[in-house]
Amino acid sequence: MDVAIVRTGVANTASVVACLQRLGAKCRITEDPREIEQAAAAVLPGVGSFRAASERLDELGLREPLRDRILAGRPTLCVCLGMQLLADASEEASGAPGLGILPVTVRRFPDRVKRPQLGWNLVRPAAGDWPEPGHAYFANSYRVDDVEAMQRGGWEVAIADHAGPFVAAIRKGRVLACQFHPELSGAWGESLVGAWLGTAATEPDKATGRKEARC
């Protein structure tokens, strides 16, 4: 399985690459819109600021290819800031647009809890049986807290608590977005990424039209 990792320029990608390689995937880090549009699987990593990442998406012309592949349900994994970029906007950067896939504004954790949220928090299903409950590693000062808006949009939702419940991860078919870092969340996180890669392996390759073998 070839995985295209989006070079947003503000993200540290070494841990994501190490995780995918352990799972047998081949990674290429790219900022080429065509490659990102056509890749069998793509990862939108994210460490850094919402504004810098939003500007970077415009500079590189990545907004449409990312939006298209996510709305089409093609295999895409968004991590941390990568998940926040799916929203309309963020309190972190007024006026900077997200990808507009989630109809919400990302909000800052209130002052009564330590910011950033840094460490391991218990992730569990908001409803249903996804995901298997487990501890995940978070490093964030902002989060999506409108669980119902996600559910109305047809997403499966995982939640955790820090100043009340917030959206820890969402999944719809082959699109997975995590506020936490699955690549840093031990065996539990690795299995989540492994399951996502598994769904990606059944995706018809857009460039060649043939199905890729499971890796």
Added chain:
Amino acid sequence: MLTTRIIPCLDVDAGRVVKGVKFQNLRDAGDPAELGARYEAEGADEIVILDVSATSDGRETAVNTVERVRAAIRIPLTVGGGVRTIDDARRLLEAGADRVSVNSAAVAEPALVARMAERFGVQCVVVAIDAARSTGRDAGRWEVVVKGGRERTGIDAIVWAAQAATLGAGEILLTSFDRDGTGDGYDTDLIAAVSTASKIPVIASGGASGPEHMALAVGAGTDAVLAASIFHDGVYAVGRVKRELKGLGLEVRL
């Protein structure tokens, strides 16, 4: 709610883990990638690597060490020791560190903390503070020490912690110079003062000889506890520490 993090620390010199008391009498304690993987398997929540190399050759090796440890573990990796510039930090992040810790260079030039936060995000920036209890007229306060404790700065450690948080530190790695290597327990007064003044997460370091000390540190307000010798010497496996902490009523990831 967040669990208390248990963080083994690897002091690395020229590609090998070393141990000593108050940065003196360093002895070999193993391969960093092997130790990192073992600690992850035992339940470590994060690994900290501190490069204690005295030479530039040693510093070059540190990048290679970070790459090897990153490939071997699936938990966060914080790296510090000798970070002086944005470029130093970038090299470590590209090699696979998730967070970079700065110490002396930030004391000398606090604006470095702000630049790192702007470039990499606050969650990537750890400010390490080595603090020593003041004596005489200044008893009840703590002073920042640098260069492995050989140099006292006259800077109030609590004031510096608050300033570092304002500048953009995402966490304070707080070492009690008086307690480091003694096994007498963490300096809980220092932890409480820094945690209250900085309002950001704190990793407590220096003085642990067992889970009871860690529980006291958490009671004082720390979010994570770091230890080296009790793990390297095999006195405690990480998993046993976490089970005992759970027995003491703390939230831990098991």
